[in-house]
Amino acid sequence: MRKEYRVKSEREFQDVFNSGKSMANKQFVIYTLTKPGQDHFRVGISVSKKMGNAVKRNKIKRLIRSSIQELSSSLKNDVDFIIIARQPTSTMNYQEVLSSLKHVLSLSHLFINKS
Known part of the structure; x- marks a missing residue:
């Protein structure tokens, strides 16, 4: 994901x-802040040290980044959001992370309405 x-x-x-x-x-916990006029969304990822050592935390962050990249075309542009990983993510695979992120992102109304 670019800077x-x-x-x-x-x-x-x-x-x-x-x-x-x-x-x-x-x-996951997601904090969102609308920024009108912004060209594209921005995301921050936070994984606590309670989740494991650096290798484990970085793996979780890579899974989250990859999921966000897959969903990026359907996310709103005028928003900054922070994703905080909770304990169950330490044992999840990619498909589970993707599914859970889709769920919480839809709860946060971050998907573009395609109607």
């Missing part, structure tokens, strides 16, 4: 946490 599609700085993370809305399922 312009990522929320990177602590300040940007805090803006989304403090001003955004949250939605969750058992595997």
